[in-house]
Amino acid sequence: MSSRDQILSRIRSAVAGAPEVEISRSYQTSGQEAGRVELFAERVRDYRAIVHVVPGDELAATVARALSGRGARRVVVPGGLPEGWLAAVPGLERLRDDPPLSAAELDAADGVITGCAAGIAETGTIVLDAGPGQGRRALTLVPDYHLCVVSADQIVGGVPEAVARLDPVRPQTWISGPSATSDIELNRVEGVHGPRTLEVIITR
Amino acid sequence: MSGTFLGMPSFPKNAEKALQDSQLRYNLRKATHTIRAKRATVVEELPDWLELRAAGKAIKDETLRHLDRYLLQVEEAVTKAGGHVHWASDADEANEIVTGLVRATGQTEVVKVKSMVTQEIGLNEALAKEGITAYETDLAELIVQLGDDWPSHILVPAIHRNRSEIREIFLEHMAEWGRPAPDDLGDDPRMLADAARLHLRERFLSTKVGISGANFVIAETGTLVVLESEGNGRMCLTLPETLISVVGIEKLLPTWRDLEVFLQLLPRSSTGERMNPYTSMWTGATEGQDFHLVLLDNGRTKVLADEIGRQALRCIRCSACLNVCPVYERVGGHAYGSVYPGPIGAILTPQLRGMESPLDASLPYASSLCGACYDVCPVAIDIPEVLVHLRSKAPHGPAERLGLKAAGWVLDKPVRLERAQRLATRFRGLVPKRRLPGPGAAWTDTRDVPPVPEESFRDWWDRTEGGSR
């Protein structure tokens, strides 16, 4: 008998006669509507990310300020990112992932700018799903600085609403603050292997 | 279950060693109390925690009830998405499969993201025998690996080490494994983390094979889910050309929607955060990667056959039960002689491995039955119930004697624990919160404090032949 058949038959005899299970979903499946954007901003800040909340027409100027504040000149720009976001940045070198950038090229970039698929207010989480303006997963992993644009209508209240909205077949990265470790005497240190700086612009 | 920890002496012997180590006890106390408080804060924040917990328990029970069906679903979904699925009855078979897959790539190095199941099967050692070096990339696992040591906590495996010890380990051993630590390395956690970042960077960017476990596997879609903090997980999952994930068969969840429950339960119970920094989800061969899923039994179907014991398979390895356990706080993870320490280890290890060895037979006694572990468990595993059940199955005489000895190492006066255990047994079911009155609550910190031993745990192990000399 193959291991597969062996495991399956062991399972069948182990649970034979066990009672059926009923799953009750009496927990909350939608978060609060009011103050979502503010809550999201506050929770992302809690993770020591830099957060700006700006009207939509100030996005380009805010992007420009953020990049120049970092001195970021060579920035990874995923396919499908609206050109308008970068309209106010002078002298930016756009690193396109087409043909795909090597890990070393990503490592040498000053940062990456992306959009996102969803934001979760209650947990301060940004979800990327490799959609337009986000690119493949390595793009937001290897560069040391990640600038992420979230529009207010992408922000949901809680985890259940995000799960309902997302497509499981797409590769996803859920990001809650910059990379961190508490492995040394439980002292939280931001920035280990992922981007050490996360900056988020929320447009409303 | 096999590997590193087999042949260790019984729990009380190990506990004695741990109790003499003041640094260990100080670190453990600080760690468990800190994480415990953080957890309580973020759990209180959710008004529907109890409903989430009930749903989490039910979803896992449903998974186990129809595990055969869900495994077949996973196999189909992963295969359809371009991945390859392998089945392993035991540790040896899993190690053979993984070794074979790595060899087929022609590579001799792999990067690993922290995974308890690969420790359970002793994968690194099996790979080493075939000339393949496995590099641990989680900061704590790196500290453990460089220090030739064993993990002591599920979430923070190097919690038994303080900053100056970690600095020493980095200075002495990083060069043997790759980029050396900078000469002027200080013991500030920021500097130490930066040293680890640099040490691992080139390795991440160049290694072609990654090995991981998974926190969850969604049957319906074939999606794997890995939660982490540092980004080393993302590196291992994303950059290599070949990804091999070894997963215990109990890690499944029936539907995508079930994540709405577990992505709330796990981070809050584990690190005490609203959400952990990074969660990766992928389905089959992703972004051009070659993907292999190894489904591991290794004793799990045996646990499943035990009506009372099977609830241990609901465990999502959050480590909340360790952080509230008065016994764990004093003896630390090594005493449990397995990759699964603390209350969950006390019920899982003897079931996975059987209770033939003195260590495994003594584990069900490594508890005061105070019930704090049950209260915090996000999937409501009644650990005290399973402990009592296992005690009734343990070979009686020797195990009981050892158990009482264990009590003696933990509390100063064995008689106190004896009484506590009897009381606890009597009060179970009567006291709704299961808080132990009297002696069980009065754990005191009165042991003598000898100096910190200079040798590593494993050196001590070798020198004393497992504490028997």
Ligand code: SF4
């Ligand atoms: S037994 Fe419960 S509390 Fe302990 S690690 Fe498992 S899920 Fe967490």
